[in-house]
Amino acid sequence: MNSLWEKFLEKGSVEDCPVYDMHAHMGTYNRIYFPYGNFDPEITKKRLDRAGIKLLVFCHHWALFSPDIGNSINIEVVRKLPERLRAYCGLNPNYPEIIEKDVGEFEKYRDVFVGFKMLAEYHQIPVSHENYAPAWKYANLKKLPVLLHTWGGSQCNGPEQIRDVAEKYPEARILMGHSCHGEWGKAVRLMKDFPNVYAELCAVVDSRGGLEQFLDEVGSKRIIFGTDWPWFNHHYYIGAVLDSGLSDEDAHNIFHRNAENLLKGLIAN
Amino acid sequence: MKLDFFDVNTFIGRPMNGIFKPAKTGTDLVSEIRSQNISKAITWHILQYECSPEKGNRTLVEEISGHPELYGCWTILPPQTGEIITKDFFRKMKENKIVALNVFPEWHRFILNRISFGEFLDELIERKIPLLLTMDRACLSWELLYGLMKEFPELTCILCDIGIWGVDRFTWPLLEKFPNFYLETSLLSLEEGGLEATVKRFGAERIVFGTGFPVRYPKAAILQLAYADISDEDKEKIASENLEKILQEEKL
Numbered sequence: 124m125n126s127l128w129e130k131f132l133e134k135g136s137v138e139d140c141p142v143y144d145m146h147a148h149m150g151t152y153n154r155i156y157f158p159y160g161n162f163d164p165e166i167t168k169k170r171l172d173r174a175g176i177k178l179l180v181f182c183h184h185w186a187l188f189s190p191d192i193g194n195s196i197n198i199e200v201v202r203k204l205p206e207r208l209r210a211y212c213g214l215n216p217n218y219p220e221i222i223e224k225d226v227g228e229f230e231k232y233r234d235v236f237v238g239f240k241m242l243a244e245y246h247q248i249p250v251s252h253e254n255y256a257p258a259w260k261y262a263n264l265k266k267l268p269v270l271l272h273t274w275g276g277s278q279c280n281g282p283e284q285i286r287d288v289a290e291k292y293p294e295a296r297i298l299m300g301h302s303c304h305g306e307w308g309k310a311v312r313l314m315k316d317f318p319n320v321y322a323e324l325c326a327v328v329d330s331r332g333g334l335e336q337f338l339d340e341v342g343s344k345r346i347i348f349g350t351d352w353p354w355f356n357h358h359y360y361i362g363a364v365l366d367s368g369l370s371d372e373d374a375h376n377i378f379h380r381n382a383e384n385l386l387k388g389l390i391a392n
Numbered sequence: 393m394k395l396d397f398f399d400v401n402t403f404i405g406r407p408m409n410g411i412f413k414p415a416k417t418g419t420d421l422v423s424e425i426r427s428q429n430i431s432k433a434i435t436w437h438i439l440q441y442e443c444s445p446e447k448g449n450r451t452l453v454e455e456i457s458g459h460p461e462l463y464g465c466w467t468i469l470p471p472q473t474g475e476i477i478t479k480d481f482f483r484k485m486k487e488n489k490i491v492a493l494n495v496f497p498e499w500h501r502f503i504l505n506r507i508s509f510g511e512f513l514d515e516l517i518e519r520k521i522p523l524l525l526t527m528d529r530a531c532l533s534w535e536l537l538y539g540l541m542k543e544f545p546e547l548t549c550i551l552c553d554i555g556i557w558g559v560d561r562f563t564w565p566l567l568e569k570f571p572n573f574y575l576e577t578s579l580l581s582l583e584e585g586g587l588e589a590t591v592k593r594f595g596a597e598r599i600v601f602g603t604g605f606p607v608r609y610p611k612a613a614i615l616q617l618a619y620a621d622i623s624d625e626d627k628e629k630i631a632s633e634n635l636e637k638i639l640q641e642e643k644l
């Protein structure tokens with residue numbers, strides 16, 4: 124049992140335990156109605172304040188789903204709320220020329236981007252495909268976080284493809300979004316084999332058991348908090364993490380310390 | 393504020409393919425809900441779904457007896473086969489502290505509609521007995537649910553496990569048309585802003601608290617409701633008052 128649960132329950136947020144949401148999105152989306160889909164800096168700030176979310180690192184839906192919009196929307200949104208937002212530069216391997224351009228311009232937008240986001244399953248090209256290579260090489264060189272959408276059994280971003288890139292790019296910080304959902308044992312194996320691979324909790328904590336396995340077999344230093352916001356609610360996720368029987372130390376690692384380490388040098392403190 | 397919670401969505405028993413730390417018995421469930429500061433729960437036994445509704449319903453009665461915190465939910469099958477629904481069905485419900493019914497049509501292989509359940513569901517409406525439905529467990533499609541509500545517009549239905557991906561485009565038309573149609577919170581709370589938007593549009597009266605234990609974490613739904621952007625009165629309604637009211641109006 125941890126004391127942080129009592130504190131979150133009493134106040135909704137805890138000053139000495141800020142929360143970094145390292146897996147978020149932004150904007151409306153075709154397949155779901157999001158009450159907070161429309162970006163408004165004031166409203167977004169209020170929602171983040173409610174749960175003590177210090178920083179939200181996102182990739183806008185439109186950047187991921189429309190090559191005609193692309194990363195310009197990420198830049199626009201971060202610059203409207205720079206004290207609370209950073210973005211992942213979204214990559215669509217069906218448009219390698221855009222990837223090359225975006226990687227080439229990465230330095231220009233260091234106030235916006237802290238890493239890359241790959242949604243390989245949706246774009247139907249494996250994360251290990253050469254079209255992604257410019258981004259991987261750059262992330263490897265600069266030790267950048269790369270947030271992957273991952274899922275158990277996937278041929279594009281399943282455990283095997285993650286193994287390929289983790290081996291090839293040992294300095295890239297690979298965040299397994301959804302932690303190879305359903306194949307928790309394989310996610311554990313990857314984290315044991317590669318120090319640059321992290322479990323990310325979005326969709327993991329919609330059911331009990333996965334987080335507990337990561338805590339038991341790998342430990343809290345390799346677990347990253349994320350929610351797919353505005354899909355999912357921050358208090359719901361915070362409550363879920365605190366219901367896993369973890370210690371206060373573990374909770375501090377997951378909610379902020381690990382993210383602070385990953386972002387060191389990438390954002391001004 | 394301190395909320396009094398009445399959980400509409402729990403089950404007991406060990407699923408055949410395993411699950412992380414379930415409540416094997418009624419006693420286990422009582423200790424879980426106590427540890428979460430939940431005062432009461434409606435529950436059913438996993439046997440009812442994946443083994444035998446008839447055997448499961450009986451096992452449930454044994455598990456909840458002696459636990460004042462627990463109320464039961466029996467599984468129904470079409471009345472024609474006489475497996476579950478017999479003449480003294482409602483009397484037995486009352487005797488055994490069964491306050492709600494659930495149904496898994498596609499999994500248990502029948503059609504949940506007026507042809508199969510006409511008179512029986514008419515009687516549920518008359519007696520105001522709540523029917524708990526789940527969008528989980530491969531047993532109910534949105535089309536089937538829409539058809540059911542169209543045929544029985546007065547039915548008291550609590551839709552549980554509404555979906556991981558937001559389902560407002562499916563549920564809001566039902567909330568709009570059918571006054572006795574309710575949503576359970578274990579996944580509504582998961583949706584960012586989903587509970588608040590639903591309250592704003594349809595009122596807090598249409599939402600009942602559930603944890604989804606042992607599948608989901610109780611503290612998730614608890615913390616979300618505690619800090620939802622709605623009034624304290626609305627939180628109290630959702631946490632327990634709405635469900636209490638549904639059960640008070642029930643005639644067994």
Ligand SMILES: [Zn+2]
Pocket residue numbers: 146147148272300351
């Ligand atoms: Zn995502």
